[in-house]
Amino acid sequence: MNDLDAFNLATLIARVWLGAIFLAHGWRHFKSIRSGPGMANWFESLGLKHGKLQALNVTYLELAAGAALVLGLLTPLAYGGAASIVFVALVTNHLKNGFWSFAPGEGWEYTGTLTALCIALATFSPGEWSLDDAIGWDFPFEPATALTISALIGIVGTGVFLAIFWRPPAKS
Numbered sequence: 515m516n517d518l519d520a521f522n523l524a525t526l527i528a529r530v531w532l533g534a535i536f537l538a539h540g541w542r543h544f545k546s547i548r549s550g551p552g553m554a555n556w557f558e559s560l561g562l563k564h565g566k567l568q569a570l571n572v573t574y575l576e577l578a579a580g581a582a583l584v585l586g587l588l589t590p591l592a593y594g595g596a597a598s599i600v601f602v603a604l605v606t607n608h609l610k611n612g613f614w615s616f617a618p619g620e621g622w623e624y625t626g627t628l629t630a631l632c633i634a635l636a637t638f639s640p641g642e643w644s645l646d647d648a649i650g651w652d653f654p655f656e657p658a659t660a661l662t663i664s665a666l667i668g669i670v671g672t673g674v675f676l677a678i679f680w681r682p683p684a685k686s
Contacts, residue, residue: 518642525641526586532632533583536596540576547573560606561682568679575599586644588651590660593636594667600628601672606680629668636664 515523546553547569554565562568575595582592604625611619637657640646655663 522641522643525635525638526643528631528635529583529586529589529640529644532596532628532635533580533585533592535628536576536580536583536599538580540573540580543569543573543576559683561680562606563679563681572599572602586640586646589640589644589646590636590655590663591667593632594664594671597629597632597636597664597668598671598675600625600632601668602675604629605672605676606682633661633664633668637661 543553551566553569556565557568557572558565576599579592579595579599582588583596604622608615608620608622608625611617612621613623614621615623637660
């Protein structure tokens with residue numbers, strides 16, 4: 515195996531694995547939305563306004579970003595969107611529970627790892643085994659540009675989203 519094949523295989527494994535995680539979460543959320551208002555109510559209990567909108571938003575973004583990552587399509591955008599989903603979860607739900615994901619309430623270890631991986635992996639090309647390459651789209655531009663795109667969507671996008679929709683519940 516040459517270096518280029520190793521790079522293509524590594525990026526394929528990373529994209530497909532992360533994409534599958536987001537697709538699985540999105541599918542689970544899709545089934546939850548169809549079963550009633552529980553997910554929307556839970557989002558509102560976290561302080562996110564318009565719980566039904568947030569439930570739809572996270573579900574469809576997980577499905578779209580997950581599918582795009584699996585296919586290697588618009589990868590810096592997909593990685594940025596995926597990073598934003600888990601960064602919002604980190605801030606609104608997991609941060610208060612400490613670091614470890616096995617702690618009561620689930621800490622931020624898992625969501626923090628996914629956030630960092632999505633932003634970092636966007637820096638690299640999706641590889642030759644991607645739709646971006648097959649279509650001839652020059653993603654990720656230059657690595658610094660791809661990193662900037664994913665970080666802006668993942669970090670700044672999360673900050674803007676939280677500023678608009680999140681009002682943390684008062685501590686009792």
